[in-house]
Amino acid sequence: MRYYSTNHQAPMATLQEAVVKGLAGDRGLYMPERIKQLPASFYDLIDTLSFQEIAFTVADAFFGEDIPSEDLRHIVFDTLSFDCPVVKVTDHIYALELFHGPTLAFKDVGARFMARLLQYFIRREGSDRVNVLVATSGDTGSAVANGFLGVDGIHVYVLYPKGKVSPIQECQFTTLGRNITAIEVDGVFDDCQALVKQAFLDDQLNAHMRLTSANSINVARFLPQAFYYFNAYARMKALGLGSNMVMCVPSGNFGNITSGLFGYEMGLPIRRFIAANNANDIFYQYLQTGEYHPKPSRQTLANAMDVGDPSNFARVYDLYGGSHERITSYISGATYSDDDIRATMRECYESTGYVLDPHGACGYRALQESLRPGEEGVFCETAHPAKFKEKVDEILGTDIAIPTRLAEFMKDKKNSVEMTRKFEDFKAFLLKE
Secondary structure, X not given: OOEEEOOOOOOOEOHHHHHHHOEOOOOOEEEEOOOOOOOHHHHHHHHHOOHHHHHHHHHHHHHOOOOOHHHHHHHHHHHOOOOOOEEEOOOOEEXXXXXXXXXXXXXXXXXXXXXXXXXXXXXXXXXXXXXXXXXXXXXXXXXXXXXXXXXXXXXXXXXXXXXXXXXXXXXXXXXXXXXXXXXXXXXXXXXXXXXXXXXXXXXXXXXXXXXXXXXXXXXXXXXXXXXXXXXXXXXXXXXXXXXXXXXXXXXXXXXXXXXXXXXXXXXXOXXXXXXXXXXXXXXXXXXXXXXXXOOOOOOOOOXXXXXXXXXXXXXXXXXXXXXXXXXXXXEEXXXXXXXXXXXXXXXXXXXXXXXXXXXXXXXXXXXXXXXXXXXXXXXXXXXXXXHHHHHHHHHHOOOOOOOHHHXXXXXXXXXXXXXXXXXXXXXXXXXXX
C-alpha cells in the first residue's frame, strides 16, 4: 500500500515512511491510496467474533500488504489487551465505552498500536533513535506517553498547554520520566500543534534528530481507531440493533470520526455519523455554510475537544473530494456550550444513573436531539469520568471513585520543561537533546 499527501505535492510513501515521517513534506497528511472493502461474509459473522479478531481483519485490510500476518496479529492482539464494550444508557442510546485501557481514554487504542508498529519498523531496519513529538489537549499525551513508555529506540516529547489539562491528565504524562519528556507550553493546544508541525518541516532539526508524530496526523495513530467502530456494530448486531445504527463522535482534532468514516468506506453498515462539538464549532459551521474558517481555540469543560483548527479536516475533505454535499450527506453536526454540557451530565445522571464525562455528554445530547424513529444511537464515551473528577463531582454532587491504575499516576512528582510558544525556543531545546 502506498500513501499520498492530502496536499498532493509530496512523493508517494510506503507505510513505513508514512509512519516514521508522520507529516508529508508538503505539510499534508498521509492517506492510503485505496480503501479496501471487506467481504459481506465478514459482516454476516461479525457478531460472533471477538474484538481482537474483528480488529485483526480490519488491520489486515489497512496494513496486511506491508506486515506479515503473524507479526500484524501479534501487534493487534498485544494492543487490545482490554475491551471496548457497548453499554445501554436509555432505550435507544448506547455508550461505546472507550476508557477501559491503561490510561482510561479512547486514545489508548491508536497510541498502543502505533508504539508497537513503530518499534516493529525500528527493529526490522535497525535504525537510530526515533523521537516522537506529540501535542495534547488532554488524553493524547497520556495515551502516547504510556503506550511508548520504556520502548527501546524511541523518545517521546509531549507538548501540552499550561493550565489547560486536568490535574489527573497532567499526572499521567509528567510523572513517568525514562524516555518521556513533558513540555509545558505557555499557550493553547493549537500553539502546541503548530510547534510540532513546524519542527517536522525544519531542515536543521531533521538533520539533527529523526522526528515523527504520534498525534492523529499519523496514519498509525488514527487508522486503528476504526477497530472499535466495527466492534460497536458487532455488539449492537448481537443485540439485534445493528440495522439502523447512528454513530455520534465527540470531536476535537477529528481523527476519531475520520477513522469511523474509513470504516464506513470499507462497508461498515453505519447509517450516518454525528460530529458533536463543544464551543469550538469550526466544523459545525463548515457543515452549515460550506466555508471552513479556523480560529483560536476556546477553553471549555470538554478540554480534549478544544481545537480551533482540526488537522483531520484535511482528510475528511480529501476523502470526499472536497464536496460539501457529500460530506453533509454522511455527517451532521452539533455544538454545545459549557452550560449545555453541565445540564446534560445532570439530566443523564438523574434519569439513568449513568455518569458522563464532559466529552461524552456532547455525544449523548446530540443523539437525544437528533435520533429519528427506528434509529439506535451509539456515542463514544471517550474517557473515564474520573479523569475529570473535580468537574464531574462539582456538577453532579458526587464523589467519583478514582480507579487504582489512575491513582498510581498521582503518587509521583510532576516533572516538566516550561516552554514559550515561540518555535525558536522549542527548536533550541531540541537541538540540545
